[in-house]
Amino acid sequence: MSAPIFSNAQTRGFGRFLAVAVPYGWFLVFFLAPFLIVAKISLSTAATAIPPYESLVSWADDGALVLTLHFNNYKLIFSDPVYLIAYASSLRNAAVTVIFTLLLGYPLAYFIASRSAKWRAPLLMLVMMPFWTSFLIRVYAWIGILKPNGVINSALLWLGVIDKPLDILNNQFAVYLGMVYAYLPFMVLPLYAHLEKLDWSLLEAAGDLGARPARVFREVTLPLSMPGIVAGSLLVFIPAVGEYIVPTLLGGPDTLTIGAALWNEFFSNHDWPVASTVAVALVVLLVGPLMALQNYQAKEEQKP
């Protein structure tokens, strides 16, 4: 099978090359190159200079070109509990966000995908609607909703349900709420894309063979929508680990995340190398394995 397809591709040559080369070139220039620069800085030490770090290469007195690689930063972030705690809480935030966006997003995506074609587009548009407003403004709006004299507390006080404002802002609850809110569309869209392709006659067939709705879901719908669940979870998990805005604005003084640690090193301590190390470690420790998982998943899907 593969041989004729390959020769076919060769005959179509240049146009195809261009179509692939442009996006890959984009990734190379704007993602890979900056990452390598950050990786380079992480192996340096801070200095009072512009840029504020030592160069990796220098000329020795005897005219030798010396390459100096400092691994102290990596030692630091793996020994200082501050970073470990930051990583752990970022991971936890991201994991909780994935779980709740999945629990909320799956029924929503299923509902939209099972509507008639006429209703799907407007319903999907409603899911995407929040993107029309700035992310920052939407997170600030949550402050207005959650603060002691905000919408929720005022309403509950007026109704007499509570007699003093609930403490629902600047704590872990607010962080979860904000993140689930912010990332829900990223879960719904890939789930919808997979559920929409689902052959509904399979569900009818399962019912016809005596499976009650719960078993139909468990044994047919869920396994067949697994690629969508994985895609949505990755799409939420990866950016959620590095999320900075929501924990900073809605979290409390004890909310420590990897994004905040990075910000501190970069802007407060002006220690670019440590900041870079934090960023590189995040990529290597989390994104790397996740990409591998996704790759594996894609291959599984192609298997007959």
Next chain:
Amino acid sequence: MDVLRDDGLQPWAEKKVAPQLRISNVVKTFDGFTAVDDVSLDIYRGEFFSLLGGSGCGKTTLLRMLAGFEFPDRGAITVDGLDLLKLQPYERPLNMMFQNYALFPHMTVAKNIAFGLRNEGLGPDEVEKRVKKSLELVQLSTFSERKPNQLSGGQRQRVALARALIKRPSVLLLDEPLSALDKKLREATQFELINIQKQVGVTFIMVTHDQDEAMAMSTRIAVMDKGRVVQVGEPREIYEYPRSRFVATFIGSINLLEGPVIDFGADGSRVECAQWGGPVQVAQDLAALASHHVAIGVRPEKIRLARADDSAFAADNIAEGVVKEIAYLGDSMLYRVQLPGGLLVKVAAQNLGVWFAADEPVRIGFDASAGVAIDK
């Protein structure tokens, strides 16, 4: 073609046993469109019953109501006295074979087939035994560990059949079971389906738009049009005695000779047909249709063709015409013969090595027993 008639059983004619499946006055509308309009059918145990009609005639909606995927607005459906309308699809003693088979792509052939047994509280040994037996039934024993997309269309069709039969349903519903197969395979599969149906003894109800398929396989056919059943009968009955112009023209090809009934009696009747150029004799007694305007239906293969100067040519009804069009079909020839009145008569002649040329004057004729009067 009466493949199933070899056992000689015709419970629908004898009316000694109660029908197994009763559909009574079922109506189903979608957004004001009446998909199934007051349909009543009695289907007997062991039948191979076909619902035949064009797209949008309501045949699939009717089948889906039997399976429980749609519920009728009015009417009743019972199987062995059991009220189906009180049951969800997963509670009904019927199983369905889907048009595109709807095999679970993430399960092996064996798991697909076993799916229906998992709710029945059978031990794993019993499940394995039944799966093995049903794989044998459809001759797929060596394919049990394959996934559906590793199978050919014909193999997938057989997995779907095995999966639908493993629960030993009292009625099996088949939605266009052969439409996804190519022509050669379709013909072979027709006989295979009939044989399997005889082996398992389950009532089959098949939806199809393919009249040849329905004719070849069914004990009886219900022809549907615009949500209604327009005629129910054995294939031969439907073909030989269509009760309406719709059935006559939908099943096979037919010539319609129009005119009023001018003479009738036990030994035959006559219809004045200007298009034919005179009265047409039929064997039926058309007393009930006296002076009605009727159409005499004559199948193309029942009309004989002869040279214009063939003095030995004899038939109850003879006309002279000119060959206008010829289609060579290999096993037969299809001629269109124009009569002086302008009517084009379709004549099918077996390929016996006798050829007629275009524009050749010919004589055509058919016997009184070949014509059937249609008044609707």
